[in-house]
Amino acid sequence: MAQFSLSDSKYDLSKLRSEEIFWRDHQTWFQDCGYMLRPRYMPDWKPSWLDNTRSIEHEDAQPLLRGDIINDATRLSDGAYVTLKILKPSVHPYEVDIATFLSSKQLASDPLNHCVPIYEVLRVPGDDDKVIIVMPLLRGWDEPEFETVGEAVDFFRQLFEGLQFMHKHHVAHRDISILNVMMDGSMYPDSWHPCDRDQMRDNFLVPAKRFSRTERPPKYYLIDFGLSRRYDPEDKAPLEVPIRGGDKTVPEFQKDIHKPRNPFLTDIYYAGNLIRLGVMKEYKGFDFMQPLISDMVQDDPAKRPTIDQVVKHFAEMRKNLGALKLRARVGPRDESLGAVRDFRHLFATIKYTLKGIPPVPIR
Template sequence: MSEIRHLIETAASRAHPRRLRPEGSTVQTTQEVSLPAAEEDVNAPYGLSRAEQTWQLLDKPLQRTGYRLRPRYRTGWVGSWVGTNKKAEDSEDSIRIGRVATIMDAVRISDGAQVLMKMWNPNERDGPELYALEYFSHPSRVNDPCNHCVPLLDCFSFPSAQRLFKELLVEPLLRDWRYPDFFMVAEALSFMLQAIEGLEYMHSHSFFHGDIHSGNIMMDPKDLFPKGFHGAFNWSWRLRMRENLKGVPSRTRLQFPVKYYWIDFGSSGQLKGENPLVASGWAAWRPPEMDVESEEPYDPFKADVYALGLTLLTEIQEATY
C-alpha cells in the first residue's frame, strides 16, 4: 500500500485547480441576475439566497413545461415551520441549494420521476457538454448496455432567462455512488468494471471525458430506494446525517444491482485521427505531460485512463484505512 500511497501523493502534487473563467467573458451566474428588493423575510435565517430566488422565478414556467420544483422554490413559499413549534432545521424545506447554483433537483409531473436540471451556456467551460449528451442519448446508442453516459431526458429554453442560461438540460436524478456503503467486494468490483466499461465505450466513439474523478461518477438509485430520496442529498451533508438517523428505506446492491454513469462533459471532446492531441485544459488529475507550465499538446484518451486509475486507487486506499 505504501507504493500506492506514493503514486497518489505524487499525482496529487501535480493536480491544479480549474482555470478561472477567461477574461472578458460576459456569461452571467445566478448571483448576477437582477431581482426585486426583498421584503422582511419570515423564513430568516433559512430564507432563499439570491441564487435560490432565481430558481423560484422559474417555478411557474417550469410547471407549464411539465416539471415541479421542491416546495422551497415554489412561488410564495413560506417555511413549513413558520408559526409552529417545529424547528426549522428539522424541516425538509429549510435545506438550501448546493454550492453549484446552476443545478437543481425537480420532479417530472407526468410520472413523478426525480430529475436534475442544469443551466447550460455555450461557453468554454460548459459548451462541449450538450453535444456529448445529445450524441450518447441518441436512440441508436442510449440503450447500449456499455453506454454509461448520463442520458439527456429533455432540453428547453426560456426567452426571459437568456441572460442567465441558453438551455436548461434535464437528466435523471442520480446519487453519489458511495452512499450507501458497499457491503461486499463484489459490489465494489461491479462499480470498477462499469466505470472502466463506460470510459472504454466513450473512447470507442472517439470521445474523451477530460475531467475524470470520483465526483463525476454517479449511480442510478431508483431500485435501491423504491420510495425515492431527497433531491438535495448529493450536496447536503446535513441531509446525509438526517437520512442515516431516520433510516431511509433502501436495499442493497446485491439484491438490486445498480448502473453507474459518467456525468459532467464540460471538458469532453470528440477527436478522430491516428494521433489526436489537444491543448492542456483543466482536470482533477493531471498526468505529467499536462504540467501547468507546459503548452505542449497531449493525448486526452491516455489522460482519461491515467485519471481513472488514480481515482480508483484513491478510493481503494480511503476504503482500507
C-alpha cells in the first residue's frame, strides 16, 4: 500500500532510521515552538503493532520519505497540518530571505502570488547552520491526474501567473521542475497521510476522501527557492553563471557552462518544458498548447518570449477554447478502456453542467 514499498523482512520498522533521529531528538523543542510531530517521533515512542499484527498497516510504522530534510506536523494553535523543511544557509544562503520576501505581508495578498507561503522560520538551537521553515502541507501538482482539459488549463494559468509574479518582483526561480510545483489540499477535506498520499492521515487503512479539481479547485504553488536569486530592478537583463537544477535539459547549459546567462529566460524554458513533459507528453488533447510551448523551449534563449508575452499569448489562446473542449476528458496516451472512462466522464460532465460548475475551475 505504501508508496515507498517497504516490507517487514527488509526493514525493521520498529526502529527509527538514521535520518529520523533528528526529529525525535527535537520533538520537545518543536512542541514548545507550537508544532506537534506524529507519534513515531515522540521521545518515548513504542511501536503500536507489537501484538503481532502487520506493522505496515499501522500509521506509526511509516518512515519519512525525505526524512533528511522534510517532516510534517500539526500546528497546535489551530490544528493545521504543516510541512517542516530543514535548510542549511551554508549551502543555500539566499533561500530563507527570498522565500520570506515572496510570502511577506505586502506580497502575500496578491492573487497572482503562487509562491509557497512561509509561516515561520525556526532557528535550531545549538546549530547555526540549520533552520526550519514552516509551510503548508502540500502535494504534487499531478496527483491525482487531471480529469478534464479545463482542469489542466487552470494549472497552466496558475503556473504562468506565479512565474509572472516572481519576475515582476525581480526574482528568478532557476529550478522550476516537475518536483518544484505543488498544490494545496482543497480537494481533500480531511487531508491525507504524508507517507502515503492516497490514504487518510488518521486512519492509514482508509483511502483519503477527495473531490475533483473541477469541484474543489486547488491552488498551485512554486516551491524550493534554493537556487533562486533576486536582482536589482534597474538590471533588466541580469546575467548569472548557470547552476543546474532538477531539469538537466536546458539548451544553454549544454555548452559553455561557465558563460553567464539571463536566468529569466531560462525560467521560461523550465516552465514550458514542465508542461511539455509533465502534461503534453503524458496526456492526449493538448495540441492547442504546442505553438506556445514550442516558443518557450527554443534552443536560443533570446528567441523565447518574456513571461508577460507568455501570459498574454495564453489568455488569447484560452478564449478560443469552447466549453466542449474544456470539459473534454483527459486521457493518458497509453490508456486502455478509454471507452468505459468516456462513458463515466459523460455523467460527470452532465452533473457539473447541471450544477452550474464552470469548465475551467474557479476558486
